[in-house]
Amino acid sequence: MNESSKDVIDTMKQMYDTRAYADMMFISKDGKKVQAHACIVSSKSAPMADHVRAADVENGARKVKFDTLTGNELEALIEFFYLAKKPRNENAPALLRAADIYELSSLKEICEVILVDGINMHNAIERLVISHEAHAYRMKFRVYRFLTAHLDEVLKMAAYKDLVYTHTELSLEASKYSSAGACKFQMPDFASLSKSGLRANIGGPKHPPDL
Secondary structure (H helix, E strand, O other): OOHHHHHHHHHHHHHHHHOOOOOEEEEOOOOOEEEEOHHHHHHOOHHHHHHHHHOEEEOOEEEEEOOOOOHHHHHHHHHHHHHOOOOOHHHHHHHHHHHHHOOOHHHHHHHHHHHHHOOOOOOHHHHHHHHHHOOOHHHHHHHHHHHHHOHHHHOOOHHHHHHHHHOHHHHHHHHHHHHHOOOOOOOOOOOOOOOOOOOOOOOOOOOOOOO
16 A cells, blocks of 8 residues: 555544534434535545535535434444445345345445345345345345255245245246256235346446355
8 A cells, every 4th residue: 555545544444433513413213313525525436425415404504304214223324325334244134135235236346245145044135135225136146056055945945935025026037047947935926917037247346256
């Protein structure tokens, strides 16, 4: 790391640590208030810049409410804007969704890796849903591989059975994917309701990590 790069990192850390002259107030769904600099968050995300422009102004500060992030998740998101710090594992699901919304490709890649590394029988269906909702197609493919490798157990899971009723399009996709892989997934025929298939890397980063 050269001297100028180190100076930039040190400056960003000081801005994050002190929040001196912060002109934004983000509010989590549980009421935690997190300060930030509009110029920092706007420069790294066009959707966030739209939020900043549309924010309500109160006592000279713009305010934005996040209805989907807890205080800890929101703090982790703001920290990433400044320091690009890897989030804690427990914040990865929420931050993956946020990264998709705010077009933060590097954060999205990091969260995908965290979630793929932690797949198990207790969370596999949940992570399939998360990958679908966050358009994380590399992650989704890896979840499908895990599910098909543990198919006998998956077929008995309540979460798997509920998927048919809670995420119709996704259940159809799972059926098509498993059929292509010569697996034993048995799904209702939703062909008349929707058409869907696994789309690798659509909307994802141009050079995603090897998950």
